Amino acid sequence: MSFEELLQVQSDRRTRVCKQVTGGKKTAKPAKATVKQQQSKKGPLEMSAKKPVPFLRQVVSVTKKVRRDPRFDDLSGEYKPEIFMRTYSFLDNIKKQEKEMIQKQLKKCRNVEQKEKLQQLLNRMIQQEQAQEKQQKLRERELSLKRKQRELAKQGKKPFFLKKSEKRKLELAEKYAELKRSGKLESFLNKKRKRNAIKDKRRLPSQKNL
């Protein structure tokens, strides 16, 4: 068959639907995968073969990594200190081990600078531990107060709630008891007196203003 006949046969064979699809008219709706969905969903997808594939094309499907922040994610639930402490209690053991490691290194170390750094690190760890313990005590106190209130309520008496000032007084009383036990009450009271004295001195009129 000559070339002209071939072209003619080809143009005759193009169905109306195909012409619409491959026509490239701007008025037609631009659809990516087209028209002929008359076949069942299990059949192969039929597409136009005349649209050139763009350079920026997707060869293999890449799934986007879903990133989530557990602090703000609903999946993590509400923060409950007791549950948190229970599940992450293994971290306390690790912290203890690290503290021991640093103490050993400190003993072995000769270099002055490094010794200073290690000492600072050790202090930081100790202070973190102490802060943790303080917070733990606070929480326990709160819990005990609540438990008392609940018992009172159960027994039928009216539950009373302490004011903030009363709470502070109680705390102070406990602190004094603690200091007395360890024997540092005197030094603590002296320091406090000095601080108060300095503050009061600032309030007094100075010699200039006389």
Added chain:
Amino acid sequence: MPATGPGPFSHLECQLPAPRRREGAVLRYSHAWERGRGSPAHILLSLQVQPPHPASIRMLRGHQLPVTCLVISPDDRFIFSASKDGSLIKWEVESGKRLCVVPGGKKGTEERHMGHASHVLCMAISSDGKYLATGDRNKLIMIWDAATCKRLHIFTGHRDAVSGLSFRKGTHQLYSASHDRCVKVWNVAENAYVETLFGHQDVITGLDSLSRECCVTAGGRDGTVRLWKIPEESQLVFYGHQGSIDCIQLINEEHMVSGADDGSLALWGLTKKKPLALARQAHGMQDAQGLQQPYWISAVAALRNSDLLATGSHSASVKLWKCGEGFRKLEPLWDIPLVGFVNSLTFSAAGDFLVAGLGQEHRLGRWWRVKEAKNSICIIPLKRRAAAPSPEAPDSPEAPDSS
């Protein structure tokens, strides 16, 4: 079959191309071809074929570098093979002699050299045995006269290596596929370019066609097999392989088989978008220094209009498979031991022998090198048992005694 008017072969007996039948060959094709469909009621050839004797496998050497592709002439008398060094050899099947050798040129001699100057990736021969087409990594398609091996024409136009070629049966229309992701249609008799088809998202690794004006392509890493309907300018997209699809062949007008580099072999039908049958790790697992992966399937061949398939890899054997009923199952039959990368496999038209193109490396790259292999082509005779004929064949089969 669509009637296309007076074609180049209309002076021959019928519009459907038929193979040259030698005396005493089994009447195998007429029923399936007249019906025009690959229905499962055709002769179960796979049950008749016997494993060959290892001594009867002939190995013909002549190429310097791994053989990448080969074709058998439609009369089953000649084999054309090409390799990574760009050389082209015409072999005679009976004697195993080299009739024509077109040597490959070195890189940089493209202008003056009569031949290819880079890896030849694909070949095709027209069904009247007149034209031979070869495609290489320099984006060229060369048309040769099959009888004399003289170069007739060069087609340029592809923008990257040409990786698939096939003639439409009964015509001189050539389909070519390339690493630039497009399929081009050429008319060899008039040395003309016809059109381009787009759609693949990654390099095209294989192409095949039969007598319809359609071709199928394997799309490498984009994981699709596409059937191109050229007169309607549309494509059918099939998914289902994981891994890069490296080779594809049509079994009949309705079914095709493809192989991937994750070792899976898939059988496709035109009505379903997923494969009808999938055989995973068809050649087993390889243990290359701790990296365990399945053997890549580097070549696949189908005996047209029958249910026999052959797959090749570098697992030291060519495996033969049988397609189950309705092409819904894949059953392994037996192995033929061959050392090296099987880069190309073709059945002869009459089903008498299988030709494998072997090499020390994969045809597309140098991931591994099998030192024990020889760069050669192997002719494997397929003897047929003198079994009782299946109800379709009117003649009684006489097993031809192939050498």
